[in-house]
Amino acid sequence: MIMSAKVDTSLPLEYQTEQDRMNILGFWVFLGAEIVLFATLFGVYGVLYERFAGGPTHKDIFVIKDVMIQTVLLLTSSFTMGIAIFEMRRHNLKGLIIWLVITLALGAGFLFMEINEFIHYAHEGATMQTSAFLSSLFVLLGTHGAHVTLGIGWATMVIIQLLKRGLTPTTARKTFIIGLYWHFLDVVWIFIFTFVYLKGLVA
Amino acid sequence: MKKILLSLTALLPLLVLSGCNMVVFEPQGPVARSITDLINWSLIWMLLVVVVVFGLFGYIVWKYRERPENKDYEPPEEHGSTLLEIIWTGIPILIVIALTIPTVKTLYALEEAPKGYEEKEPITIHVTSADWKWIFSYPEQGIETVNYVNIPEDTPVLFKMTSASTMQSFWVPALGGQKYTMPKMETEMYLVADNPGSYDGQNTNFNGRGYADMKFEVLAQTDEKFNEWLADVKETAPKLTESEYDDLLKPTHMGRLTFSNTHLEWVNHADPHSKAYTNPELYRGHGYQGKTFEEEDNYKSNQPNVMENHGQGGHDESEDNHGGDHNEH
Amino acid sequence: MKAKITMEVTIMSIKWDEFFITGDPLILGSQIAIVLTMIGAVAGITYLKKWKYLWTEWLTTVDHKKIGMMYIISAVLMFFRGGMDGLLMKAQTAQPEMGFLDSQHYNEIFTTHGVIMILFMAMPFLIGLMNVVIPLQIGARDVAFPQLNALSFWLFFSGAMLFNISFVIGGSPDAGWTSYFPLAGKEFSPGIGNNFYAVALQIAGIGTLMTGINFIVTILKMRTKGMTLMKMPMFTWTTFVTSILIVAAFPIFTVALALMTFDRLYGTHFFTVSGGGMDMLWANLFWLWGHPEVYIVALPAFGIFSEVISTFSRKSLFGYKSMVFSILGIALLSMVVWVHHFYTMGSGPAVNSFFSITTMAIAIPTGVKMFNWLFTMRKGRIKISSAMLWALAFVPCFVIGGVTGVMLAMGAADYQYHNTLFLVAHFHYVLIPGVVFAVFAGLYYWWPKMFGFMLNEKIGKWHFWLFVIGFNVTFMPMFFLGLNGAVRRAYTYSAESGFAPLFMLSAIGSIILAAGFAVFCYNIYWSIRYADRNISSDPWDARTLEWSTASPVQFYNFAKLQEVKSLDPFWHMKKKNEGLTLYDSEIEEIHMPSNSWLPIYMGVIFGIAGFLLVFEWHIAAALAAIGIFAGLIIRSFDYNEGFHVKKDEIHRIENAWRKTEGEVHDHVS
Incomplete structure (x- = not known):
């Protein structure tokens, strides 16, 4: 914001001004904090994951087919987000918006599946209050789900701005940052898939 | 004035140490004694650190304080000394090692019946x-x-x-x-x-x-x-x-x-x-009361x-005669 | 005690009879005082017609210097509150079996004392100084994200206010500043007091995390030309490392507090006795954040001492490189020592040995720093100003804190010190010299830069001596009480225990300490009224870039961004008489960020949502939270590009302060 005057057009759109470069670096640092946050939640889950207190266990509630669908949806959405950024680098606004919308649709599909999963758990008598295992499971999954929800809302704002203002260094930077965020959520999900679902089914 | 005050601060521990008997320094059994020995060992080293740093501090501040005579003295450009850095990194490392060895030994010893009592059935x-x-x-x-x-x-x-x-x-x-x-x-x-x-x-x-x-x-x-x-x-x-x-x-x-x-x-x-x-209802105090949760096992x-039945909730000073007359001690 | 079983089906049923805390004359007095103060403030501002000034110049500002000052003002207020808590504790324990406070009241007071002093006094005081000084020291015009910076402040302020009202509305937290479970859970603390802890600290913590991110980017990206990492002033270095520690540690606290909130508000089983919860998990999470937190406040303080000692000895810092590496070493070690807070939890000798060694190892880099400070003074010409006095007193007092820290680090010996007043004395000997002395040193040192006049040196010396003597008299006896078996957090003790004389001595010390604080407040008042305004912009003959610009600093900081060739750049500029003059041709338009109402709006709305959540009125809290999202959306669509300062204006401002040079007073002697 302070030295916005200097524009270096040799760089990709989102890196052209100093302020945008700082915003992107700041977001990377923020993702560092997010990694610590999720690492802590994984740690908590790792400590509590066998404390069933007489309630349902992993095997009683996990439905692997639904989890596979969620995984495919989210992994694909990360891929389409990649294409969207690729279109942005080609200065193709239309392509960018189309791929962003596809990404969000996949994200919404993931969320729909996750909410269904929670409803299913509740029907099985597995709620957040049942046991330490379920408390940590719900909070870990819920935190990730809340991030996805926030990401969808945020990306929608960015799409509106892209439609209104077209591709400028500022809108490009905003798009790039939401892209980083989306990939990050995908990485977190891979860890959830491995350490929560696969491990739970094997154990 | 400052120096006098500082030396007073240094004297204070000795004064109090000699003045009263502290339970930690009067162990009544082998377990407590092993800890007291460790504490005494650490006190020697820590006293050494305190003496060295306080001495150096007092000397430097006194010697190099600004006085009317040295108004024109311009301190030299000086960036550090590798030798000194090695010395004041090395010596603390040695002190830490000197403290670590008995600490670890004591930590392990405290997990078992004290030495000399292994024979006796606990x-x-x-x-x-x-x-x-x-x-x-x-x-x-x-x-x-x-x-x-x-x-x-x-x-x-x-x-x-x-x-x-x-x-x-x-x-x-x-x-x-x-x-x-x-x-x-x-x-x-x-x-x-x-x-x-x-x-x-x-x-x-x-x-x-x-x-x-x-x-x-x-x-x-x-x-x-x-x-x-x-x-x-x-x-x-x-x-x-x-x-x-x-x-x-x-x-x-x-x-x-x-x-x-x-x-x-x-x-x-x-x-x-x-x-x-657990029973949260027994812990209600003053202030706004929140929701409590029913637990199956509570x-x-x-x-x-x-x-x-027994809701006095206050001081139930029941007493029996098997505990001996504890007021005597 | 109420035997009523509360299982409300209704979402929001307000129990008005429990809303205000009643029945205690001390609290009633505070309630009246708070209401009167608020009425007085509103009436005063209205009478002086200062509302607009307050809004445009302060409440909506994004200027790092003003934000810093607001942090410092809040911190001084919180110091007063935390200090009052401390005095009440000392009064209660002055004699055996005192009836001044009951145990519940005492428990609340030591809890709020701890939380307020660490999170709402030490942190904001240091963050305030960081805000004022860091952009100036690196030769920048603001921080990387000025509006985010304002948001950080307002979230901290909102959290602090929410926490502070707990003692008059709803009830204070009463499980200690560590809030160990299961005690802090609903099973043993069904009142909402501990909700205040969970929610208020969460709000303030988000603000702190954003400060950390902001300063990392600021220091990495906005250093002026030529200032490589190894040419940064020491305070900038410590701020940088502290910011990294904030980013690494605060998310852990965020999670811990969130889980606490879930346990208390929604009946989950993270730390409970029932349902498979694990109380030890809280202790681990808390100290995983809590120990780095100690260094988050200690490191910037070390930076301040480095600046002050170097300036007043008229020498560059001895062993700059080893100072930098020792900071990094301390920061790394601080992440792997948390278990030393609970050796007594029975983790086994191997674990305790490991953490004993890592903890004692921290003494090594700290010792290196200590000797480097001493050798910075050696061969110097030590000017004993008020700022320097604090730095000097720091050395012996902190050494006592340090050596007792090593004693506590020895796992086996800790079995005898743990939870006693020996421990309490130790951490006060670390935190008061390490942090409070530092913020006083920093305040005396940078005050003229902030306001264009100095704090009175003579009153400053009274402040210093009363505070330092009071501090030692208060806390030295506690070492011996601890070794004699006196435990922390006990609201009373028996006459037979023999503790009475030392407790009385400690209480007397606390009065001297409080007198020192009062003199400090008087010094601020006196200096605002009477201090000489006609002073140089570089009154201490200092060494770093913040002293190369006007006092008080013009809003754009520097008319021309300087180029740096070495450490202590301003010192060398003065020696070589380079870059001190500003030529007309060098003046260019300056781009600056605009004020914004969003940060304060977010602070208010977070405060309201937090308050409703504390009282467990979930629907109302959710409605208020919509306001938070509205704020985020408005921010997303905000394309305000700031404004440009015209050449004429820069010309006028620069002329004004550069011309007065030469006819100013020498105020140091």
Whole structure:
């Protein structure tokens, strides 16, 4: 914001001004904090994951087919987000918006599946209050789900701005940052898939 | 003025050290003695550090302070000295090593019966801390005491500790260090008393309104007296019932109690799957009250009328005669 | 005690009889005082017609210097509150079996004392100084994200206010500043007091995390030309490392507090006795954040001492490189020592040995720093100003804190010190010299830069001596009380214990300490009224870039961004008489960020939502939270590009302060 005057057009759109470069670096640092946050939640889950207190266990509630669908949806959405950024680098606004919308649709599909999963758990008598295992499971999954929800809302704002203002260094930077965020959520999900679902089914 | 003040600060510890007897420096058993030895060892080194730094500090500040005579003195450009850096990194490393070795040795030694007492058969006492009282169970002897514990002298005592409520800490400074007591967990500690005598014990981990008065007495006795006491308790003390025990766990203060059986017969709070005796309703205090949660295993659901029966909630100063005349000590 | 079983089906039923805390004359007095103060403030501002000024110049500002000053003002207020808590504790324990406070009241007071002093006094005081000084020291015009910076402040302020009202509305938290479970859970603390802890610290913590991110980017990206990492002033270095620690540690606290909130508000089983919860998990999470937190406040303080000692010895810092590496070493080690807060939990000798060694190892880099400070003074010309006095007193007092820290680090010995007043004395000997002395040193040192006049040196010396003597008299006896078996957090003790004389001595010390604080407040008042305004912009003959610009600093900081060739750049500029003059041709338009109402709006709305959540009025809290999202959306669509300062204006401002040079007073002697 302070030295916005200097524009270096040799760089990709989102890196052209100093302020945008700082915003992107700041977001990377923020993702560092997010990694610590999720690492802590994984740690908590790792400590509590066998404390069933007489309630349902992993095997009683996990439905692997639904989890596979969620995984495919989210992994694909990360891929389409990649294409969207690729279109942005080609200065193709239309392509960018189309791929962003596809990404969000996949994200919404993931969320729909996750909410269904929670409803299913509740029907099985597995709620957040049942046991330490379920408390940590719900909070870990819920935190990730809340991030996805926030990401969808945020990306929608960015799409509106892209439609209104077209591709400028500022809108490009905003798009790039939401892209980083989306990939990050995908990485977190891979860890959830491995350490929560696969491990739970094997154990 | 400053210098005088600083030297006074340095003298203060010595003054107080000589002036009063501190329980940590008067160990009454081998466990406490091993810790005191460690503390004394560390004190020597720390005193050395204090003397060196204070000396250097006083000298430098005095010598290089601004005076009218040195108004024109312009300090040299100076960026550091590798040799000095090595010296003042190296020496602290040596000091840390000198402190680490006995620390680790003591840490391992404290986990076992103290040296010289391995031969003697230890007696096991279960400690259950509750709000705001200490319950001691002698499973081999089949007796239970509240807020006092009698032990034979010169015999290692293995305390197996747990809590029926919050996290607390069991500490008898004259006999040894402390350890936490936690619900659904068991911690262990050995203590030995050299001589017959009465030693103060208390909770050191804050646990609510009654914390400050959560104390107990350790009475070390000769074998003969101890056995006499055991026999007496077996013969005359009442039996503890489950419902009496439920009452006992309510957040109250009380005097001493003695029973000729132990609560371990129906619950050991160290067991991770044991019943939780929580009841938030008994902890309501002032201020805005929030929602509380029903738990399947909690106290209230098993004992719906507990408040109506024994709801004084205050200081239940019951007393019995097995604990001896503790006021004498 | 109420035996009523509360299982409300209704979402929001207000129990008005429990809403205000009643029945205690001390609290009633505070309630009246708070209401009167608020009425007085509103009436005063209205009478002086200062509302617009307040709004445009302060409440909506994004200027790092003003934000810094607001942090510092809040911190001084919080110091007063935390200090009052401390005095009440000392009064209660002055004699055995005192009836001044009951145990519940005492428990609340030591809890709020701890939380307020660490999180709402030490942190904001240091963050305030960081805000004022860091952009100036690196030769920048603001921080990387000025509006985010304002948001950080307002979230901190909102959290602090929410926490502070607990003692008059709803009830204070009463489980200690560590809030150990299961005690802090609903099973043993059904009142909402501990909700205040969970929610208020969460709000303030988000603000702190954003400060950390902001300063990392600021220091990495906005250093002026030529200032490589190894040419940064030491305070900038410590701020940088502290910011990294904030980013690494605060998310852990965020999670811990969130889980606490879930346990208390929604009946989950993270730390409970029932349902498979694990109380030890809280202790681990808390100290995983809590120990780095100690260094988050200690490191910037070390930076301040480095600046002050170097300036007043008229020498560059001795062993700059080893100072930098020791900071990094301390920061790394601070992440792997947390278990030393609970050796007594029975983790076994191997674990305790490991953490004993890592903890004692921290003494090594700290010792290196200590000797480097001493050798910075050696061969110097030590000017004993008020700022320097604090730095000097720091050395011996902190050494006592340090050596007792090593003693506590020895796992086996800790079994005898743990939870006693020995421990309490130790951490006060670390935090008061390490942090409070530092913020006083920093305040005396940078005050003229902030306001264009100095704090009175003579009153400053009274402040210093009373405070330092009071501090030692208060806390030295506590070492011996601890070794004699006196435990922390006990509201009373028996006459037979023999503790009475030392407790009385400690209480007397606390009065001297309080007198020192009062003199400090008087010094601020006196200096605002009477201090000489006609002073140089570089009154201490200092060494770093913040002293190369006007006092008080013009809003754009520097008319021309300087080029740096070495450490202590301003010192060398003065020596070589380079870059001190500004030529007309060098003046260019300056781009600056605009003020914004969003940060304060977000602070208010977070405060309201937090308050409703504390009282467990979930629907109302959710409705208020919509306001938070509205704020985020408005921010997303905000394309305000700031404004440009015209050449004429820069010309006028620069002329004004550069001309007065030469006819100013020398105020140091």
